[in-house]
Amino acid sequence: MQLAQAEHSVHDGKVSNHWCRARHDLTSLEYNVHDGNVSKHWCCAMHDLTSLEETNKWPLTKKIEDLLLKCDVHKDKNLEMFCEDHSQLCCTHCDLLNHRQCTNVKLISESVNKMSVDMQQLSSDLQTILDELNKFKSSQDESIKSVEVSYSEKLQEIRNQRKKLNAALDALENTTLAELNELRTTLQAALKKDVDNCNRLKDELKQLRETVQGLCDKSKKELEFIASRICLDKIQESESYLKHNSVKMQSSIIFEANIDIEKNLSQQANLGRIVESMQSLTLNMNPDQVLTVKSKSEYSVRISSDTNQTFGIKDICCLPSGQVIVIDVYTKVKLLDQHYNETSHCDVTGNLYSICQITSSEVAVTVDSAVQFISVSNGQLVNGGKFQLQHAAFGIGHHQGALYITSGTALYHYTLTGSLVKKLYEDASDSHTVYGCAVSPAGDRIYVTNFTQHKLITLATDGTLISTFTDPELQNPWGVHVTPSGQVLVCGYSSHTVIQVDREGSKRLATLISNKDGVINPISVYYNTNNHQILVGLYRLKFDPVLGGHKTEHMMCTRGDYCGRVVVTNNNNNIL
Secondary structure (H helix, E strand, O other), X not given: OOOEEEEEEEOOEEEEEEEEXXXXXXXXXXEEEEOOEEEEEEOOOOOXXXXXXXXXXXXXXHXXXXXXXXXXXXXXXXXXXXXXXXXXXXXXXXXXXXXXXXXXXEEHHHHHOOOOOOHHHHHHHHHHHXXXXXXXXXXXXXXXXXXXXXXXXXXXXXXXHHHHHHHHHHHHHHHHHHHHHHHHHHHHHXXXXXXXXXXXXXXXXXXXXXXXXXXXXXXXXXXXXXXXXXXXXXXXXXXHHHHHOOOOOOOXXXXXXXXXXXXXXXXXXXXXXXXXXXXXXXXXXXXXXXXXXXXXXXXXXXXXXXXXXXXXXXXXXXXXXXXXXXXXXXXXXXXXXXXXXEEEEEEOOOOEEEEEEEEOOEEEXXXXXXXXXXXXXXXXXXXXEEEEXXXXXXXXXXXXXXXXXXXXXXXXXXXXXXXXXXXXXXXXXXOOOEOOEEEOOOOOEEEEEEOOOOEEEEEEOOOOEEEEEOEOOXXXXXXXXXXXXXXXXXXXXXXXXXXXXXXXXXXXEEEEEOHHHOOOOEEEEEEEOOXXXXXXXXXXXXXOOOOOXXXXXXXXXXXXXXXXXXXXXXXXXXXX
16 A cells, blocks of 8 residues: 655644555645644544654555565566575576576575665665656756757758758849840841841842833933942942851850759758757856866777877767777777777778767768768768868867868868858968867857967957967967866877866966876877766877787876877766
């Protein structure tokens, strides 16, 4: 039988922890008050309420007993055994089918004597998990609403795009029709002029012929002479006209269609890319909250086919699934599992530079003067589309369909289809003055590293300069990353540091990692929200096959004979 709890405050007295044995609604609880205390309690059905202390003596309901005692697999059997080898409760059938080889299968009654259970702690743990599930469910419910809202918005955008295309085609059609009408008018005017001239000459010649015929046998020498001169002049005029306007071909109009339009349209798979937006949830955290590094581990991601002596992790990207994608200094893109073991890789023609997340399973990589899209499908990396640029491509960042790409001296805004929107910022005073880049979660700031002049540049998304930052702890800044909470992390290649900068990009908040921690030449950094770890990629000129093999290393970075490592540093701030 279900128990219903009632709680009601009366002046200074309070009804609490009282129960009704029947399944009644206690919303209409009645009470008596004597000297400020509740002396009698009833539910809506006028049943007496029982105190919590008395309920401890009640037997468990059958529903609760069935929930606890029945085997999940064999519903008609009770749980009687506990396998210590598998830490699993089982019935006699489970024991016979799945635990015959186990050496530590005992009756539950025997196992109880060897362990004690803190039920209050267990209840607290269950409540914690319930709270986490409720939090996750709420976030997913919000995502469902967001998907529907964004679907309606994008549907309208697609229809608007079609209207723009229709308008553009209508404009092309109108221009072409205007040209057609203009040519028709010109040809018709020229041809009508010829017809009019022919008619005039014909009339004049007919009239002269009739006149000549009338003079025959008239013996009027003077008139004959005048007529002959007029006829000869008119014949000469007509011959001259015909000579200059000889009929060589018939006039007509030809339409040569612009096949490039149809060809380009037929080559397009759609009106634009449909991608999942990976916008972070709004977090009640200060972007200037300083991260704290607690410990460090080290992992090698070198594989057998890596034969070059120079090696390094140029950039890192973590997916919501927990998988990690890294790019090395040559042509390999590698997929790592949650333990940073390589599970797949793909080769890309050209020099790789940077990587950014596009969707939950797709990234974009800068390669020479191009952008290569790569997706994760069935645990494997798969090369996707690619578009070329008119300049070199180094750093790359993405925010809600906008790609920000650096060329070494300039920052550009592109669409996901490779259309240039605008050049946002330029510094041609030296090489690699606009190198790495990262976008804030809100999309209102772009952080750019100036490698040669030891600067961090903070820009608005329209290219407006917000701040320029320099610090002795940041020499030759390379990689830059912004966490989902807005914390800005920058690698100092020559200073051997990873520092945290404030949101405005104007001051150093902390040096998170330095040469004292054994880190040498960091070139990439990424905050892994799946396990709250900072990942740092290193660059090395020498490789020791003993230290740089396939096994995971847990060692301080104090020597130059390891390479291609991802240094993983745990921190104690719960970002998400």
